[in-house]
Amino acid sequence: NDTKSEVLRAVYRHEPASVSTLAAELERADSTVSYHLDQLESRGLVERERDGREVRVQLPSPIRGTVDEVVAD
Known part of the structure; x- marks a missing residue:
């Protein structure tokens, strides 16, 4: 799905x-x-993590490492 990728x-x-x-x-x-x-x-x-009243979204470490490698190539 394009939106999911975005x-x-x-x-x-x-x-x-x-x-x-x-x-x-x-x-x-x-x-x-x-x-x-x-x-x-x-x-x-x-993954989501609560930061006070807000929820912050980030990539899990293993996923971030994989994406960093792909982007670097």
Whole structure:
């Protein structure tokens, strides 16, 4: 899904990022971004961590390492 890929790329560029930051970057509704983050999280591609009142989204370390290697090539 193109939107899921866009969300994953935005997380990579802006991590740790809030849903609202990602939604603004992608010009999508928060609910749309949250839906796709749920899908990505269920596959282990992103993780969420509470930061006070906000939830921050980031790539798990093994995934980040893999993406860094691919981007570097």
